[in-house]
Amino acid sequence: MANWIPICKVDDIPVLGARVIERPGLDSVAVFRNTENEVFALLDKCPHKAGPLSQGIVCGRKVVCPLHNWNIEFESGCAVAPDEGQTKTFAVKIDNDQVLLDQSELAS
Numbered sequence: 001m002a003n004w005i006p007i008c009k010v011d012d013i014p015v016l017g018a019r020v021i022e023r024p025g026l027d028s029v030a031v032f033r034n035t036e037n038e039v040f041a042l043l044d045k046c047p048h049k050a051g052p053l054s055q056g057i058v059c060g061r062k063v064v065c066p067l068h069n070w071n072i073e074f075e076s077g078c079a080v081a082p083d084e085g086q087t088k089t090f091a092v093k094i095d096n097d098q099v100l101l102d103q104s105e106l107a108s
Contacts, residue, residue, distance in 0.1 A: 004100035018054040030054035040074035041092050047085030
């Protein structure tokens with residue numbers, strides 16, 4: 001069962017941008033917002049060369065890595081073909097304009 005914790009408000013994430021959630025001893029999580037006000041969370045690490053996805057360009061339901069232009073899908077964390085690889089995704093819930101993430105997912 002998910003233990004949802006508040007991270008920020010939806011408006012705290014720039015449209016077509018990201019907010020970084022630091023995790024002591026673990027890689028950061030990037031929380032993205034697209035033009036449809038959909039919110040997604042990925043490990044802030046491209047599967048190619050570990051580029052910071054939070055610094056990439058949001059296009060619809062994917063982000064373009066700033067290092068080598070790999071496209072990573074938000075829902076699956078998979079690189080768009082012909083590239084291959086996957087980054088970890090995190091479940092996101094919106095409640096009264098609050099962005100919530102699962103505490104157990106954040107801890108692992």
